[in-house]
Amino acid sequence: MRRTATTMDADRLTIPVTRRDHLQGSIEAATTLLEYGDYECPYCGAAHPMVKAVQEELGDSLCFAFRNFPLTNVHPHAEHAAEAAEAAGAQGKFWEMHDILFENQQSLDDDDLASYAAELGLDARRVLSEVISHAHLPRIQEDVRGGIRSGVNGTPTFYINGIRYNGAYDVESLLGSIRAEAKS
Numbered sequence: 001m002r003r004t005a006t007t008m009d010a011d012r013l014t015i016p017v018t019r020r021d022h023l024q025g026s027i028e029a030a031t032t033l034l035e036y037g038d039y040e041c042p043y044c045g046a047a048h049p050m051v052k053a054v055q056e057e058l059g060d061s062l063c064f065a066f067r068n069f070p071l072t073n074v075h076p077h078a079e080h081a082a083e084a085a086e087a088a089g090a091q092g093k094f095w096e097m098h099d100i101l102f103e104n105q106q107s108l109d110d111d112d113l114a115s116y117a118a119e120l121g122l123d124a125r126r127v128l129s130e131v132i133s134h135a136h137l138p139r140i141q142e143d144v145r146g147g148i149r150s151g152v153n154g155t156p157t158f159y160i161n162g163i164r165y166n167g168a169y170d171v172e173s174l175l176g177s178i179r180a181e182a183k184s
Helices: 042-061 078-090 094-103 110-119 124-132 137-149 171-183
Strands: 022-024 031-037 062-068 157-160
Parallel strands (some): 031 062
Antiparallel strands (some): 022 062
8 A cells, every 4th residue: 555645543553563463574675564363363364374375375474473463352262362372472482382373273272272383392380370370461451552543443464664454354355455565
């Protein structure tokens, strides 16, 4: 999406992507794609392979960032899933857990989360303990507050270089908007 005089402030990311975020690719890349997502959201699950395809296509010219936005009022396992991803991140495997959670959206209870942690070679007891004690909830709440300030009201919500993406959810549309933004 091109920056134009008609782009509303509500379409802008209020908290820029930084090294604090979970990143794939260099923060110095020409384009940053940020997703606010919920691990139990079926639309996020459908967008997951789309993001992978965009990453594959754009390679080193793309930095992908993910922020948590669990919709706890409709997805009862979303918050614990986000906490499990953060707990895995504390052991150096955020992205591996991120992928497993999206690939297994129908199985996100605490026993499943512990099983995924063990499958990844993590200390599963520690992951589960951190989930149950809400050790990573402050970070998740920070993501949610930042999303709300940026106008996020559902998932997935994407931003391309800080501008909200409002196009179709298919690879070609997203790639087209990313390429248009890179040219502007």
